[in-house]
Amino acid sequence: MPKRTDIQKILIIGSGPIVIGQACEFDYSGAQACKVLRREGYQVVLVNSNPATIMTDPDLADATYVEPLTVELVEKVIQNEMPDAILPTVGGQTALNLAVALQESGVLEKYDVSLLGADIQAIQLAEDRLKFKEAMIASNVPVPVSRYVHSVEEAWEAVEEIGFPTLIRASFTMGGAGGGVANTRDEFEAVVSHGLRQSPVGEVLIERSLVGWKEYELEVMRDNANNFVVVCSIENVDPMGVHTGDSITVAPAQTLTDREYQHLRDLARTIMETVGVETGGSNVQFAVDPATGEVIVIEMNPRVSRSSALASKATGFPIAKIAALLAVGYTLDEIPNDITRETPASFEPSIDYCVVKMPRWNFEKFPGVDPTLGPQMKSVGEVMAIGRTFPEALNKAIRGLDIGAPGFSRLLSERDGMAEVPLHLPTAQRLFKIASVLNNGGTPEDVIEKTAFDPWFVSQLQELVSCEQELIALGEGSENPLEVLTAVYLQKVKRLGFSDAVIANALGATEMEVRDKRKALGVIPVYYRVDTCAAEFEAFTPYLYSTYESHCEAEPTDKKKVMILGGGPNRIGQGIEFDYCCVHSCWALSELGYETIMVNCNPETVSTDYDTADRLYFEPLTLEDVLNIVDLEQPEGVIVQFGGQTPINLTAGLAAAGVPIWGTSAASIDLAEDRGQFGDLLKELEIDHPQWGMASSPEEAQAIVNRIGYPVLVRPSFVLGGRAMAIAYNDESMLAYLHEAALVSAGNPVLIDQFIEDAFEVDVDAVSDGNRVVIAGVMQHIEEAGIHSGDSACVLPPYKISLYHQNIMQDYCKKLGRALNVKGLMNIQFAIKDDIVYVIEVNPRASRTVPFVSKATGVPVAKMAAQVQAGKTLDELGFVEMPKIDGFFVKEAVLPFNKLPGADALLGPEMRSTGEVMGHASRFGHAFIKSQIAAGVPLPTEGAVLLTVNQFDQGTVLRMARDLHRMGFTLYATPGTATALEQASLPVAYVSKANGPGITAVDLIEDGKVNLIINTPLGQQAHEDQKAMRQAAVRHNVPLITTMSAAQAAVSGIQALLKKDLDVRSLQHHYQI
Amino acid sequence: MKNFPPALLVLEDGTQWSGLGFGTFGDTTGEIVFNTSLTGYQEILTDPSYHGQLITMTMPHIGNYGVSSEDDESDRVWAAALIVRSLSPVVSNWRANQSLPDYLEERGVVGITDVNTRALVRHIRTHGAMRAAISSTDPNPERLLALARNSRDMNGLDLAIEVSCETPYEWMEGQDWWQPKEQNLGMLERPFHVVAYDFGIKRNILRLLASRGCRVTVVPATTTSDEVMAMNPDGVFLSNGPGDPAAVTYAIENIRDLLNKKPIFGICLGHQLLALALGADTYKMKFGHRGGNQPVQVVESGRVQISSHNHGFAVDTNSLPNDVVMSHINLNDRVCEGISAPNYKAYSVQYHPESSPGPHDSDELFDKFITLMSEEKITA
């Protein structure tokens, strides 16, 4: 069927901020949908609250709304734009839920908008677990028996029919809290009653437990002619019980016979038909009993998903793009396969390599969170690797994680705390534990028995261990092992994916020695193409992966070319913002006529879409892997400043190897990161900065503190995302920290900074061509200095910073840009206290705020930076002065506390947010309110406020309380604060702290009596005893504000909202003003 | 696991591909082809259509799930060799009762692993299927090149005769026969009698017919049309098989006689033979279709079926007589994948609706046969 002509304008709903379980894979799918639908001649309207995405770039849609994804505001978008249809299937769960809400609130009907890709019934059927199960049973699809119960008695009845082991899931708890498995009757009652207590509605789901079964996913597509294809099968290495998002997964499935595989395929088809997904992609999850082959269906998602992004990258079959085309009426056979060109999309990819996905976690940032993995996802990012075999791909994936693990090696046993890691429990460390077990005499049988990993996977791991041990023996057996290495033998080792680093360690040589020897022996990688068809047809897209075989397919060109290093797996502190910059640099440089070469290993991203750069190398970002590509491609330059800290950390090595680094020099990058040198530079430039010192021992620390005085900020040197930072107010808290920090990063000393208290923090992004430095944006943080820039809300333009201070910052910016001879982007963080402007740090690279600044100003900052690095001057680019901004743009951070039970929801100098949203309006208050709504914690306009602030804030709290009172809010406060309010004769009700007598703050929250909490604790003690209150707030999703400055912003926001309702405006329209 | 001897594969164009021997150690020759199925190596090995062929699997990891007697498609391995990238050191599947290397060794079949299968496949794709030789006992390039060049050429070769059964036999076994449901135990009534020409028939074809209520008599390739008519069948089935269809002249004759007498359904070689009997021509393809992911369009409905393929020859669409229509077409390369001759109540497909291995998208073709036969019964 040809495409639909009855619709002209399509509204695409994005997935909002990056949160655990919903990351930038939806930027990839959404961006694809935008591009292809416009290419088909449709007008595309986009709504997504996430400014860091490529999809919210004004060039990707005809109208781009960076607005909260709520019924109220999206209705306004619909009102403005009058679209004919909505595509809700490329924006994850968020978009599906919103589509349902729009339907139920009658908006779709009111404006006569239809849904594309999935109808309401289908969505509801797939999303409602019980409805889904009934439907499945009706069409003979096996599902696990389960029942919702509300009491232990009911639970016992239920378990009679369900039997043991059972999985217990508490309803409406965060991050799967209150869930568990009961293998026996004895365990059962305990787990159930705990679950009932945890669940706010006192409900748990009792389900047949399939823990330990093999878990599979099929990524399938269906068109309106009922053509059906399986794009990819994915096998989870971690068996059932660990969320697929937290599992190491492999494509294609490795341990199913054809009979079994075809059975899953038939079921998937039946499910698509039963659920009624007429067109588009879906994801179906299966559990298979390894002992009997019994198959049970876990769930299906009627939309593109994280797994479908993975499947697209794994096979070269762009699911989201094709789903969008199917949604507007095409059938699979009408859509060409971009890669083979002559063949259609109505086929099933066959792959002649192995793909491994590994999750990346950030537990170290959340003390108190249980790090065991389970049915709820906890990872914050993932890495994908392609190799000809599983061992090769696994080794590449491990080093791609960028956590200092060089591969599946005995080296893993030396990692911190490995001895304590249990083998039988799923944790972030389990694979590494297996390496250490197998290397220390453990048998594959032990491992299989304790992990329930399929024996095939363990056999592959064992091959790696044996190979490494052979190497080690070789190393010990000879004086100069490198000499005895033969090409044939080395080739064999490299074919298993071992990095030079691991080989070097085994042979007692250095990585570079191994590299040189390897190249001397002619053992170098070849690059094969991802072609969707296992080489049956020619591939025209240079989408490449390395392997150690023969017959290289890379066919490098002799065009003038540049290589861009991506950011690797998402993690807290380095996420989608950096991918945004990489993608922009690709576009910018091809505009200048360069062939662009992207190197990255993150399957969720737009940068690893094969039509972003001219050539895509899906490879780990390690020195070895990058140098290999450089050797082959010989680019004119390599760009390192867009991918965050990962490529920055490679710069020195690349430069040392003679690789031409574009933009800011390796030396300058070093200078900016070396406190000593940098301190001297600031002195020389007469720029104020916090007093500081570097201590390798408690004694040295003492000396420094005596010099600069408390409070101080302590942290290990060289880290992104402020890992393990703390503010020390006195000796014991500092010594306590030093003790911990020693573990944090052995070897490198701790940095001690004078902590600038009660200071405004300001982020500045600027572009420099070496002569001219132009500021792109000045962002004032809402929270004061001390709250990580990544976690603090910020506003552009600044609304409370005097011109005086702004001029000083401008001046410092220019000085530093020139002094560091910055070519490209630079980010400076300032703390302003009284009349002094301190420079906190300078990052001579793209920063997290670049996309936000670009959206607010309409200036493609990253593009400018890329073209500057290619030799253009800012004058040539016509970027000579700071862009004017109309209205206010507020960026708010989104934190993962609700996904990680046990974490303290308190902001600090260590970054913990996973994503961000943007709110904009002509008034600051409205912009702020929007940012809060978008972040999922809308501020109340009526009800009660709970105030509990430290003594230093009690002055400021009065005016705030007065305003809230005038706006009609009821005031609750803890004793200290309450007394202060009473003295100002404000009506206030006392509540005691967490564990005090009488009704406590926690009780208030539990009973839903408060709508807003303002809590500014001081010192460790206060932190601790108010933790319970903050956790309650997160549990019940009550807005919680932990700094005075943010509280003031909130109050002005509420005032603004009471005066005037919110409205929406597209970025395009915005820029015209 | 046993230690593997060095082995060498030499193509008739002189290119050499080294690896390690497994299964039986020795020499073997045949036509080298590749198969892109991700699963089903055992079904492929035992599919008689692969008689005399050296099969390269594009799926790198082979042998992971071992072999299970339930998955044999005939009573022996017909492939002349199995070429893989990475042979599994273990067997992991609840149904497995043997490892792949042991299975091949027991059946005297040569295997070679650690071969750069992707490069090999790209070579075959560019230069076409050709003769080749493998040795895991005496991997001497010159010797193997000579072996390859002296081995027989598929063109003009009747291989059906070599794989067909000697004497007729009855088939009752339904699908998933090892799961004791009574319709699987041959207890259901069998209104239709089908005579199936065995040019190299796969068990799953017989099972699909049986579970649709057919009593199947499998007969040797050389059985004459009179002998078939004497069995008084409700329909005649022409099976898949190896080799050059044009060389199987006797079968073409017999089929021509049977046209118009009984409903006829053909698969693969059976399809080519039916086409030849109807007056069309066949030709040898460059490297054929072998895999489980091929898009075949049902011309009448436009529906696309993902299908299992294994053919090196094909029917020339332009040669089809007026009363024969192309019913199925391959969307990758427009090759004719099926014909229909309504006037003769005959139809056939080039690919494998019985799958095994492969998707089950085309079962309807078996139902169609049943429908044709019942219509006959009524009118008769």
Ligand SMILES: Nc1ncnc2c1ncn2[C@@H]1O[C@H](COP(=O)(O)OP(=O)(O)O)[C@@H](O)[C@H]1O
């Ligand atoms: N009955 C069960 N027994 C054991 N593990 C289960 C069961 N159901 C689900 N799981 C595990 O929980 C994970 C998440 O469940 P799923 O239904 O997929 O929820 P989500 O929508 O979060 O993906 C699955 O990937 C699987 O590993």
Ligand SMILES: Nc1ncnc2c1ncn2[C@@H]1O[C@H](COP(=O)(O)OP(=O)(O)O)[C@@H](O)[C@H]1O
């Ligand atoms: N001397 C200081 N005084 C007050 N706050 C500081 C100081 N140094 C850092 N901070 C706070 O800590 C946060 C993180 O510090 P920063 O140097 O930016 O580390 P990162 O490399 O993680 O961005 C900053 O955003 C700021 O809020």
Ligand SMILES: [Mg+2]
């Ligand atoms: Mg799931």
Ligand SMILES: [Mg+2]
């Ligand atoms: Mg910072």
